[in-house]
Amino acid sequence: MAELRSAFPRTWVEFDDPEAEDSRYRCDLTWLTSRWECIFGRGCPGIVRGRANDGCCTHGAHFSERADEKRVGRWVARLTAETWQYHGAGQRKGWVEVDEDGARKTRVTKGACIFLNRPGFPAGAGCALHQLAVREGVDYQETKPDVCWQLPIRRSYEKVKRGDGTTVLVTVISDYDRAAWGEGGHDLAWFCSAATEAHRAPRPVYLSERATLIALMGEAAYAQLVDLCAAHEQAVAATLAAHPPERWEQTAALLTVHPADTPAAHVRTPGQTPTTPA
16 A cells, blocks of 8 residues: 655645634645545555554544533443444443553543444444444434544634734644544554545545544535635636646646645536536
């Protein structure tokens, strides 16, 4: 698998938060218009070498706050022995543990998150909480810990002081790359956000991750983001189409197309309409 360095040039856009004064969004158009998708169970080698079946679930999930843990707990109560492989262990020992720094997280059982159903389990391999969302007909943002449903999108905050002394809160939307994990990110055997094999989706991130982005930004801000991403896609497609194929790599770099993408994915044939929200 080819995993590229994430410190490459990107195109960013800023716009005012339509629902809050003195607040702005700064969004990474290069990432949001990329063709990333989760490939768990479809060639994902996992973040720990030799444990491909775990995906990114080997170490369990840290809760962002107590409200996050309580929300997940309400859904855990709906799991059964038929839908959750380690239901018995969760009932006996609990499904939460405290790490060496005192932070609360999902328990690790037999080498991976307690909610990860292993291959061969009758209900199917994968996250029991994700599978629950599918059965219940709800977004998995409802059932899974915050860190799980957000990845690999990252929402961070910056306070920017203006020249007149006022302060604006900037919400940054980009990808959760290795650097975002801190020093521990460099210990991961592999991470998907900059891997070529995970950048082959038919639709861009800003459309495929619609529910996640709305949960992070709200409906009004997301609507503005869609327009800005679509305009960026159109500009990139027009420029790439005007250059010969042998120059796509250089042209894509200048336009800050995500380097893990196939540049051809951003070129539209004559008469082809832009991608639209589902």
